[in-house]
Each structure stands twice: as structure tokens, then as C-alpha cells.
Amino acid sequence: MPMELLLFKDGNKQMKLHGHQTILVHHQTGIAAITATALGYQVSHLAAAKVPSLYDPLIPVSATLELLLVEDVKISPNILTIYNHPDVQANLGLQEGSGYFFVNTSFKGIVDVLFQEAQSTVQVSPTHPGNVKVMVHDLCLAFQAPATAMVHVSNILEVSIRVVDKVEIGKSVRAYVRVLDSNKKPFPASYFEYMNLKLKAASAILSLVPLAESTEHDTAVYLVKGVFIGQTSVSAVVVDKDGRKVNSLPQPIEVFPPFKLIPRKMTLLIGAMMQITSEGGPQPQSNILFSISNAKAASVSGMGHVTGVSVGNVTVTGLVQAVDAETGKLVVVSQDQVEVEVVQLVAIRIRAPITRMKTGTQMPVYVMGLTTNQTPFSFGNTVPHLTFHWSTTKRDILDVQPRHTEANVELQSEHNFGMSVTARTRGRTGLKVVLRVTDHKAGQLMGNQQELSDEIQIQVYDKLYMLNPEINAEEILMAPNSALKLQTNRDGVGAVSYRMLECPEQIVIAQVDDKGLLSSASLTGISSLLVTSQETFGVNQTLVLAVKVLPVSYVRFSASPVLYTHTRESLKAFPLGLALTFTVHFHASTGEILHSSNSHLTFSTNRDDLVQVGVGPGNDTLTVRTINVGLTLLAVQESGNVGVLDYVPIPVERAIHPQEAQSLVVGDVVCFSVQLTNPDGGFGSWRSSAPGVLQVDPKSGAAVARDSGTVTLYYEIPGILKTYTEVVVEAAPRATAMAQPTPVRNGKETKVLLTTRERGTNLIGTCSPAQTEAISQLHPETSLSCHLSFTSDAIDFAANDVFKTHTGFDTSIGLYTCSITLQPMTDQQTRVLSMSMTNLLVKAVLEDTVSSGEQVGAVLPLEPGLYSDQTELLLSSLHPLAELTIYGPDVALSNLEVVSTSSNVAIVEKEVHRGFPSFCKYTVSAVDPQAALTASVSISSPSYGQTLVIPVTLIHVADPSAAAQAAVPVVGMEGGHSLYSFINSYQMMFFTLFALLASTAIIIIVLHNVFSPKEQSYPAFTTRTPKMTSSFDSPDRNSFHHRMPLTDPKSSPTLRLYSPDYRS
Structure with missing residues (x-):
């Protein structure tokens, strides 16, 4: 910008020229130097001052001014929290500004502030909790507001x-x-x-x-x-x-403790499964997340089930996770890995602990792969299955039986990877096993082979015993460093003492104390034990026993209890819920059982979700409780001796049948069955954990599903076993009534079938006679009732007023039944049902159960029977003819039998109408009109089983006055009898005058009726109910579903209608 020149007077009133230069700052900080330079005088001024033109040149004169360019002052930090403590000081840094500041606070008494010019900081010292604003004023710069910082002084919360x-x-x-x-x-x-x-x-x-x-x-x-x-x-x-x-x-x-996955390494055949378990880690154990390095070779589930898929090596990693208390996120607290090898079987071999057996001894054998890693755990539970078939080359030398035969369980071939071998007679034989695949596409054997086999030779020799004399040599077999408590039959009776016999040049390998505790040393060998019993009657008895100390060569399982069946057949698997006891027997190299051992055994399973395994009361027992259906492999091994090892399968199945009873609906009737009995063949007792859901008969096992829910059904033989099964009872999806379209007739029972299942029957299982009887005692029909209603709303009374129902359960067809019987009805009810177009709707209703299921009803046509609107016929000598109309269904009217009790009354069929309503008209006439009599007309239908009786009265009328009265043949019962009495009375003969007067009055009434407007007359009703249609009606469902024809009054002598007074 150009300099602005201004004239000003100084103190001497001399005008001086001042130059003003405006400076613009470009928003950059730093030092700027401003220099002003005077180069010479203006010519005009020199001329005015009359300065000579010649003068020496002037030297330029200049002056410089330095400007410090800064920003407004800033405080850092602008928000500060200070702990309220006298030793605490905090500094607020001041940046920019001129450096000349004034500092104060918005409130006093909360903090003390001190400006430290050298450090360009403000020292803040807390004095009291609270919030205060620290303000810094720049003394050299003009600004709108001071710089501030918010200081929060706080105690510990x-x-x-x-x-x-x-x-x-x-x-x-x-x-x-x-x-x-x-x-x-x-x-x-x-x-x-x-x-x-x-x-x-x-x-x-x-x-x-x-x-x-x-x-x-x-x-x-x-x-x-x-x-x-x-x-x-x-x-x-x-x-x-x-x-x-x-x-x-x-x-x-x-x-x-350290988190560790077990086993450290596993070998699996394609299709085999083994579970990874863990030890250590947090308790209760948090979520373990399993992952696998190669999903193409094997798969792992969330429970650690590893399944071989294809040949290869993979690593399974297990992570133990816990929840961070603050963030709520999962964090890894420990992890471990398991190496998994998936293989194909190249060959198999029989693992036998010994190959020379003494007669009468037993040993277990099982199949192995080529390597020690290929154990029954590797292939014992493959899917598809492998089957194992055992045989011997010579008969009668060895007995080869599946495991658990001592418990009456005979395993299937896919579980027979191990067998029990018993030496019977001396000789040498071969023991052979053949492994076969059930699906060659699974690729379980190398080279896609179909089977593998192996054979070993076993020598059986006779046990040494004395022939002369024939005595039994008795001996005690012990493992090294074991102990045995001796007992005799004379303990507590005589003074029994024990002593080891010392022999020259023989080391005593066992010791015994006074109480009979026999202990073996670490050495093997034979010593003699002397047992002496001093009897109270002065006789001493002695017994010398050989004590043999032998190492443990193998172990063998035996299962208990023995499971008996009513068919005397062996079970294929152990029942669900059974508590098993496995006893481990220790054997020497001769096959004989050791009486004592100090071996420490370890047990393992290939999975832990099907059985619960625990150590029994002794070192040689193991308790196993079956908790889920499936196959578990159990292994036992002597600690420190990998050669002492055995494997057994534990298949578990449901012992309670039928299988389809695991899922029921409300209303089902089940005949549960089980093969298990006690040793005498007697059955156990049944019990339901929730009788309100599943009611069971404790003796027979018959049960009724009463309500929805989950229940456990127990079968127990006291002191032997207890098994169970889970039963889920669901709400019935629908309740259906089924029936043939047979009409409901008077006096006949009609059955409607009821079910709560969508398909099939409500009877599950095959019932024995005892169960059939028990079902009747359980009264399953109390859970279901049949509800009756009419399909037409025009019926003004309930169906239950005229129908009697009874609900039952038919075990022969497995369905509920609703027996319906039409009860005797009033005249009005009979007429309404006969002339209406209604059907009977039957529905099944579950009692005491909240169910939203569909109800499907059955519609039955109604045939209430025969009826007539005339209860009595009155004939006279002047009018000996009358019409009788009988209404009813076509079936009943098709073969009516009409009979009169008097030969003087003739009956002729006049008209048959098959429309709606169906009726038959008969002409009833007097053969001899002059005769007076009382008779009846019987109308019966043999096919329908109903009979109507209509009384007929014939009177003799001598004058025309009575003819008018006889012109009304249908009157009330009481009126008819009164007129008859009146005509036949003796007073009629003496009061003729009064009769003439009465006749005249009747003639006048008749003439009035003739010339008055005619009224229509109907056979049964004066008005007809309009036809009501519904989803249950069809035009051809009922023979009465047609329009009622009108009847001309002249076509029948009936002018007035009355309800019939009969019972059929």
C-alpha cells in the first residue's frame, strides 16, 4: 500500500510532514523488520526555502523497527483434573502471546494460581474440591476475551x-x-x-x-x-x-492346574470317532473352543468328537475361554493341542497276552493294527461298521465267546473286536479272526480290500493234579508287593495261627502276622504257609499251603449283574440306566487268577457322553452307569506296564419298548414291554416320574398319556437293576371323530370312533392280556369325551337331552369309541327331529387339557323313527271311514306291517310318499258300521324295530245330528270318550228334545265353517322350518331334505292335529 503523507505542526508551530505506512500481517508468526529511508529533499521545498541550487549530495538516512508477530495466548491443557492433595501441583502451559500476562480465576478458594514467567506456565495448586476457570490475560495484545482453562479439583470416588x-x-x-x-x-x-x-x-x-x-x-x-x-x-x-x-x-x-487335552495323540480309521477330553483348566470349566487345521482329513464337534474323514495328519486346538469382567468379551486363558492321524488299515493282528494256557483258564484277546497306535479305539466304532468273525482251527480245545456273556449279553459282530477265550482240553489250535467291511466305498482298508485276517497258535496243557492219592493241592497266588487277609472256617472257634515255613537254601518270599495278614515281597518264587487251629476240645488241625508270588501278565474284565430275560435269550446290549460293576481279574502267565495284587489301574473311554465311569470300592472294581444310547469303548491298563491292557465294548440300547413310544400325543395308550426279569422269571415294577403326564400301571406297564410334557419312565427289579426311557408327550394336533354314515335310530346304539392322532391308532405297542385288563382299570376314556350337537340351529333343545353317550377305549382296534343311544323323546322332540333337516355332529374333546388342536367331527344322519299325528281314530255308523298317516324314514316305511286287532276294522294302503317328509297313508274303515267296538291298529317296521299302536273306536249314531259330530273323526282322547259315553247313556233316550237343540246348534256351526275362508292343514306342523344348510349337510344326506307338500283339507278327514301319545 502507498505511504500516506500528513502535515502536522510541532511545538514551534512549524509544519512538518509525517508519513504513515499501513502494514498487513500475513498470519505468520515471527519477527518482521520495517525500515524507512529518506533519500533527499523535495525540489519544491528547496525552492521555497531559497536554497542554492548547488549543494553537496545528501547521504540517505534510514531507521528500522522490529515487529514481533505472535498468535493469541493459548492454554494447554484447556481441561485439567487435579487430585485434591496439598502436595499436588499441576502446570498449565502458555503458548504464543506476548509473554506478559495477568492470571486470575473465576472463583477463589478452589485453586491457587501462580504465573511463572520464565517457564511460561501457570502453576495450579488445589485447595478445595470443585470446578474453577483459570483465565490468562495478555497485557500487550488487544483481544476480545482472555484464554481460559477448566480445572476440576476432585477427591477419590x-x-x-x-x-x-x-x-x-x-x-x-x-x-x-x-x-x-x-x-x-x-x-x-x-x-x-x-x-x-x-x-x-x-x-x-x-x-x-x-x-x-x-x-x-x-x-x-x-x-x-x-x-x-x-x-x-x-x-x-x-x-x-x-x-x-x-x-x-x-x-x-x-x-x-495346567490345561491339558487327552489323549495327546490319536489314531483314527476313516469313519471312526474319538472324543478329546481335558484335565486341569478352570473349574467349572469354561467354554472350550475346538478348531482343526485341516477339515478335509478330520472333523471336530463342539463336544470334542473327532471323526476321521480321509487319510492325513491334522492338529486339533482347544482354547479355554473366559469372560473379561469389564469388557464382557471372551479372552483366551489357556490352550492345548492334539495331533490326529487318520489312517487306513493295512493289516490286523491278534493281541493275546499268552499263547500257552492251562486248562480251565481264561484270557481276553482283541484285534490291533500293525502299529501300537492302532488300537480298538481307532476302529472299534467306525461308521460304516466293521464286522469281526472269530473261529478256531480245531474244535473243543478253545471256547471263543463274545465279551459280557457272563452277564447274558451277546454282542453283535460289529462289536466283537475283542473276545474271551477259555481253555477246555489240551491240544494245539489256531485262533483266527476275519475283519470285513460293510461298505467298500468308505475306503477303510488299504488298497480297497474287502477283508483282513490274522491267525495265532495257542497251546492248551493239562493242569497238574494228584491221581494217587486223589487230593487237591492248594496254593495261594500273589503278585509281588501285595497283601492278602487270610480267613478260615475256624476263625472265632479255635485258636488259629499262621507261620511261614523256612526251608534251607530257600528264601522266604512272603510274611504273615498273627492276624493272618499275608504279605509278599518283591521277589517271585514259592514258599510254604502253615496254618494251625487249636480246638477247645484238645485237637490241633494243620494245613500247609503253597504261596506263589508271580508277576501280573494280563487283566480281564467280568461284568455284573446277570441280566435275565423272560424268553431266556441273551440281550444284544446293556439297558439304558443300568448300573454295571466291572470286576478286573489279574492273571499270571499260566492263565490262573491271582488272589491279590497291588497293581494300580487306569481306565479310559473313547467318549464320555454315553456312560459314567467311576472307581469301585476296591482297586479291582469299576462302576459304569449307562446314561445315553450308543457305543462306548472302555480300556483298562496297569500303570507303568503298557503290556497289561484290555479293551471292552459297552453298547447301550433302550430296554423299554416300543421305540415309537418315545414320542406320544395326549390320549395315546401304550403297552410298554421289557425283556428283563428277575432270576425266577418275575417281572419288575413300573413307575412314572410325572403321573399327571404319563399314568402307568405299576404291574403290567400299560400307560395312558394324560397331558403334554416330558416324563421319565422307570422299570425296576429291586436289588438287581433299574432302567428307564425318556418319553415326550405332545399336545394332540387334532381330535378326530370317524363313523360310517349309518343313521342314528331309536333304540339302537351307534358307535363313533375317536382318535387324537393324525394317522394311525392311539394304541402303541402290542398288549398282553394283563395289559389289556390293566388298560380298562386305567380308564383312558376319562381323558376324552364326545360332544354332540345338531347341524341345524333351528333345533331348540340340546342334543344331550335326547342322546345318551358313553366313551370307551377299544383295545382291539386301538381307538376310542363313543357309543350313542337315542333316548325316549317327547312328542314335540320326535316331531321336530323328524321334520327338520338336521344331522348329528359328533366331536372328540380332550378333558382337562388346554389344546389348540383341530377338531374334526363326524356327521351322522338322524332317523328318530315312526310317528303319527293321530293318537286315536273315531269311526261312526255314518262315517265308517278315516285316514291314518304314518311318518318316518324310507327304511322304516318300506316294509311296514299294519294289523288290526279286530276283524271289523279293515286297513288299506292308500298312498306312499318318498319325498320330504316321507309318509304312508292308510284307509281305516269299519266292515260293519252298525257295530260298536273298541279296537287298535298296530303299525310296525321289522327292519327298524318299532311299533305304533293307534286305538280305534267305532260308535253307532242314529240321527243326523250325530253325523255332524262324527264328521270330525279326529278329536282328543278325552273328547272321544265323552262323546261315546254321551250317546250311549240312557238320558239320551229321555231327553230327545235337548238332543235336537244340540244338533241344530252343531249344524249352524258346520254351515259357518263351510262358508268361512278355508285354512290349510298340514300333516304334522302348521308351519315349516326353512331349510338350513351348513358344511355338514348335503342334499342327499337325509331323505327328509325335500320341500313339504301342502295337503288339501278335503283330501283327508283330518281337520285338527294333536300330538300322538305313544312310546315306541
Whole structure:
């Protein structure tokens, strides 16, 4: 911009020229130098001053001004939290500005501030909790407002700890401690030294070490190391300026043993499965996440079930996860790996502990692969199955039986990878096994072979015994370093003593004390034991026994209890829920059973979700409870001796049948059955865990599903076994009534079939006679009832008023039945049902059950029977003819039999109408009109089984006055009898005058009726109910579904209608 020149008077009133230059700053900080230079005088001024034109040249004169360009002052940080402690000081840094400041606060008494010019900082010292604003004014710069910083002075509110609640022994995790202010914001870590922050453990199972070099600016970090296994808690504590302690909530921490997956390595055949289990780790164990390195070679489930898919090697990793208390995220606390090899079988071999057996001894044998890793665990449960077939080259030398035959369980060929061999007679024979595949496409054998085989030779020799004299040599067999408590039949009777006999040049390999505790040493050999019993009657008895100390060569399983069946057949598997006891027998190299052993046995299974395995009361027993259906392989091994090993299969099946009874619907009737009995052939008892859901007869096993739910059904033979099965009862999806379209007739029972299943019957299983009888005692029909209704709304009474129902259960067809019987009805009910177009709707209804299932009803046509609207016929000598109309269904009217009780009454059929309503008209006439009599007309239908009786009265009328009265042949019963009495009375003869007067009055009434408007007359009703249609009706369902024809009054002598008074 150009310089602006201005004239000003100085103190001497002399005008001087001043130059003003405007300077623009370009938003950059720094030092700027402004220089002004005077080069010479203006010519005009020289001329005015009359300065000579000749003068020496002037030297330029200049002056420089330095400008310091700065921003407005800024405070860093602009928000500050200070711990309220006298030793705490915080600094606010001042940036930019002129350097000349004035500092103050918005409130006094919360902080003290001091401007430190040399450091360009403001020192803040807390004095009281609260919020205050620190303001900095620049003394050299003009600005609108001072720079401010918000300072929050706070005491300690709480202490928080974040640490994983599980740590493996010997390993470390980090614990993070923060101290929160009144705004629940963490204090900077620089204040922790004024708080005396400490992290403590409740017990010595942890070591806590602070990490000095922590990158956290507001958190103290500690290294928490597990020293001993156990559970404890850690907590942090701080002390404020007043000496008050503030403790954090204790955080529980578990120090767990090292997490280890078992087995460390597994070998599987294609299609075989084995479960990875774990030991150690946190308790209760958190979620274990399994992953596999190559899903093409094997697969692993969430339960650790590893299944071989194709040949190859894979690694399965198991991660133990725990939840971080603060973030809620899963963190890994430990992990381990298992190596898995998936193979094909190249060859097999028979694993036999010994090949020379003494007669009468037993040993287990089983199939192995070529390597020691290919055990029955590798191929014993493949899918598709492998089958094992055993044989001997010579008969009668060896008995080869499947395992568990002692418990009456005969395993299938796919479970016979191991067998039990018994030496019978001396000789040498070959033991052969053939392994076959059931699906050659599975690729389980190398080279796609169909079978593999192996054979070994076994020598059986006779046991040594004395022939002369014939005595039994008795001996005690013991394992080294074992003990045996001796007992005799004379204990407590005589004084029994024990002593080892010492022989020259023979080491005594066992010792016995006075109480009969026999102990063997580590050496093997033979010694003699002398047992002496001093009797009270002065006789001493002695017994010398050989004590043999032999090493354990193999072990053998035997199962109990013995399972008996009513068919005397063996079971194919162990029942579900059975508590088994496996006894382990220790054998010497001769095959003989050792009486004592100190071997420590270890047990393992290929999966742990089907059976529960536990150690029995002794070292030689094992308890197994079957809890799920499937196959489990059990192995037993002597610790430290890999050669003493045996494998047995434990297949489990449901013993309670039928299988389809596992899923029921409400209303089902089940005949449960089981083969298991006690040794005498007697059956056990049944029990339901929820009788309100499944009611069961305790003796027979017949049951009724009463309500929806899940129930456990138990079958128990006291002292022997208890088995069970789970039964799920679901709500019935629909209740259906089924019936043939047979009309419901009077006096006949009609049955409707009811079911609560969509298809099939409600009877599940095959019932024995005892169960059939028990079902009747259980009364399953109380769960179901039949509901009756009319399909037409025009019926003004309920169906239950005229129908009687009875619900039952028919075991022969497996369905519920509803027996319907039409009860005697009133005249009005008979007329309404006969003349209406209604049918009977039958529905099945479940009692005491909230069910939203569909109800499917059955529609039955109604045929209430024969009826007439005339209860009596009155004939006279002047009108000896009358019409009788009988209404009813076509079936009943087709073969009516009409008979009169008097030969003077003739009956002739006049008309038959097959429409709606169906009726037959008959002409009833007097053969001799002059005769007076009382008779009846019987109308019966043999096919329908109903009979109507209509009384007929014939009177003699001598004058025309009575003719008018006789013109009304149908009158009430009481009126008819009164008129008859009146005409035949003696007073009629004496009061003729009164009769003439009465006749005249009747003639007048008749003439009035003749000339008055005619009224229509109907056979039964004066009005007809309109036809009602519904989903249950069809035009051809009922023979009455046609329009009622009108009847001319002149076509019948009937002028007035009355309800019939009869019962059929």
C-alpha cells in the first residue's frame, strides 16, 4: 500500500510532514523488520526555502523497527483434573502471546494460581474440591476475551480393577487398576504416588508385581502370577489426604492346574470317532473352543468328537475361554493341542497276552493294527461298521465267546473286536479272526480290500493234579508287593495261627502276622504257609499251603449283574440306566487268577457322553452307569506296564419298548414291554416320574398319556437293576371323530370312533392280556369325551337331552369309541327331529387339557323313527271311514306291517310318499258300521324295530245330528270318550228334545265353517322350518331334505292335529 503523507505542526508551530505506512500481517508468526529511508529533499521545498541550487549530495538516512508477530495466548491443557492433595501441583502451559500476562480465576478458594514467567506456565495448586476457570490475560495484545482453562479439583470416588478371573498356575496375567474422580473419570497415573496405591491378594496363591514401565497414562498395571492352585481375590486400596482408605471391590481369581487335552495323540480309521477330553483348566470349566487345521482329513464337534474323514495328519486346538469382567468379551486363558492321524488299515493282528494256557483258564484277546497306535479305539466304532468273525482251527480245545456273556449279553459282530477265550482240553489250535467291511466305498482298508485276517497258535496243557492219592493241592497266588487277609472256617472257634515255613537254601518270599495278614515281597518264587487251629476240645488241625508270588501278565474284565430275560435269550446290549460293576481279574502267565495284587489301574473311554465311569470300592472294581444310547469303548491298563491292557465294548440300547413310544400325543395308550426279569422269571415294577403326564400301571406297564410334557419312565427289579426311557408327550394336533354314515335310530346304539392322532391308532405297542385288563382299570376314556350337537340351529333343545353317550377305549382296534343311544323323546322332540333337516355332529374333546388342536367331527344322519299325528281314530255308523298317516324314514316305511286287532276294522294302503317328509297313508274303515267296538291298529317296521299302536273306536249314531259330530273323526282322547259315553247313556233316550237343540246348534256351526275362508292343514306342523344348510349337510344326506307338500283339507278327514301319545 502507498505511504500516506500528513502535515502536522510541532511545538514551534512549524509544519512538518509525517508519513504513515499501513502494514498487513500475513498470519505468520515471527519477527518482521520495517525500515524507512529518506533519500533527499523535495525540489519544491528547496525552492521555497531559497536554497542554492548547488549543494553537496545528501547521504540517505534510514531507521528500522522490529515487529514481533505472535498468535493469541493459548492454554494447554484447556481441561485439567487435579487430585485434591496439598502436595499436588499441576502446570498449565502458555503458548504464543506476548509473554506478559495477568492470571486470575473465576472463583477463589478452589485453586491457587501462580504465573511463572520464565517457564511460561501457570502453576495450579488445589485447595478445595470443585470446578474453577483459570483465565490468562495478555497485557500487550488487544483481544476480545482472555484464554481460559477448566480445572476440576476432585477427591477419590472409587477404585476399579480389571483382571481376568482365571490364571493357569505358573503363568501370569495383567491386572489394571484405575482411580476414578467424582466424574468417574480416571486420575492420571502421576497422582498415584500421592494416593499410596496398592494391590493386595487375599491369599498367597498369587504374586503381584507392579510394572513400572507402563504405557498407560491413567492406569497402574500389575503382573498377577499363579503360584498355587486355588481360588482367591485381589483388591486395590488408596489413601486420600485425610487418611481415609478407599478399597475396590474384590475381584475373584482362580489359579487352575495346567490345561491339558487327552489323549495327546490319536489314531483314527476313516469313519471312526474319538472324543478329546481335558484335565486341569478352570473349574467349572469354561467354554472350550475346538478348531482343526485341516477339515478335509478330520472333523471336530463342539463336544470334542473327532471323526476321521480321509487319510492325513491334522492338529486339533482347544482354547479355554473366559469372560473379561469389564469388557464382557471372551479372552483366551489357556490352550492345548492334539495331533490326529487318520489312517487306513493295512493289516490286523491278534493281541493275546499268552499263547500257552492251562486248562480251565481264561484270557481276553482283541484285534490291533500293525502299529501300537492302532488300537480298538481307532476302529472299534467306525461308521460304516466293521464286522469281526472269530473261529478256531480245531474244535473243543478253545471256547471263543463274545465279551459280557457272563452277564447274558451277546454282542453283535460289529462289536466283537475283542473276545474271551477259555481253555477246555489240551491240544494245539489256531485262533483266527476275519475283519470285513460293510461298505467298500468308505475306503477303510488299504488298497480297497474287502477283508483282513490274522491267525495265532495257542497251546492248551493239562493242569497238574494228584491221581494217587486223589487230593487237591492248594496254593495261594500273589503278585509281588501285595497283601492278602487270610480267613478260615475256624476263625472265632479255635485258636488259629499262621507261620511261614523256612526251608534251607530257600528264601522266604512272603510274611504273615498273627492276624493272618499275608504279605509278599518283591521277589517271585514259592514258599510254604502253615496254618494251625487249636480246638477247645484238645485237637490241633494243620494245613500247609503253597504261596506263589508271580508277576501280573494280563487283566480281564467280568461284568455284573446277570441280566435275565423272560424268553431266556441273551440281550444284544446293556439297558439304558443300568448300573454295571466291572470286576478286573489279574492273571499270571499260566492263565490262573491271582488272589491279590497291588497293581494300580487306569481306565479310559473313547467318549464320555454315553456312560459314567467311576472307581469301585476296591482297586479291582469299576462302576459304569449307562446314561445315553450308543457305543462306548472302555480300556483298562496297569500303570507303568503298557503290556497289561484290555479293551471292552459297552453298547447301550433302550430296554423299554416300543421305540415309537418315545414320542406320544395326549390320549395315546401304550403297552410298554421289557425283556428283563428277575432270576425266577418275575417281572419288575413300573413307575412314572410325572403321573399327571404319563399314568402307568405299576404291574403290567400299560400307560395312558394324560397331558403334554416330558416324563421319565422307570422299570425296576429291586436289588438287581433299574432302567428307564425318556418319553415326550405332545399336545394332540387334532381330535378326530370317524363313523360310517349309518343313521342314528331309536333304540339302537351307534358307535363313533375317536382318535387324537393324525394317522394311525392311539394304541402303541402290542398288549398282553394283563395289559389289556390293566388298560380298562386305567380308564383312558376319562381323558376324552364326545360332544354332540345338531347341524341345524333351528333345533331348540340340546342334543344331550335326547342322546345318551358313553366313551370307551377299544383295545382291539386301538381307538376310542363313543357309543350313542337315542333316548325316549317327547312328542314335540320326535316331531321336530323328524321334520327338520338336521344331522348329528359328533366331536372328540380332550378333558382337562388346554389344546389348540383341530377338531374334526363326524356327521351322522338322524332317523328318530315312526310317528303319527293321530293318537286315536273315531269311526261312526255314518262315517265308517278315516285316514291314518304314518311318518318316518324310507327304511322304516318300506316294509311296514299294519294289523288290526279286530276283524271289523279293515286297513288299506292308500298312498306312499318318498319325498320330504316321507309318509304312508292308510284307509281305516269299519266292515260293519252298525257295530260298536273298541279296537287298535298296530303299525310296525321289522327292519327298524318299532311299533305304533293307534286305538280305534267305532260308535253307532242314529240321527243326523250325530253325523255332524262324527264328521270330525279326529278329536282328543278325552273328547272321544265323552262323546261315546254321551250317546250311549240312557238320558239320551229321555231327553230327545235337548238332543235336537244340540244338533241344530252343531249344524249352524258346520254351515259357518263351510262358508268361512278355508285354512290349510298340514300333516304334522302348521308351519315349516326353512331349510338350513351348513358344511355338514348335503342334499342327499337325509331323505327328509325335500320341500313339504301342502295337503288339501278335503283330501283327508283330518281337520285338527294333536300330538300322538305313544312310546315306541
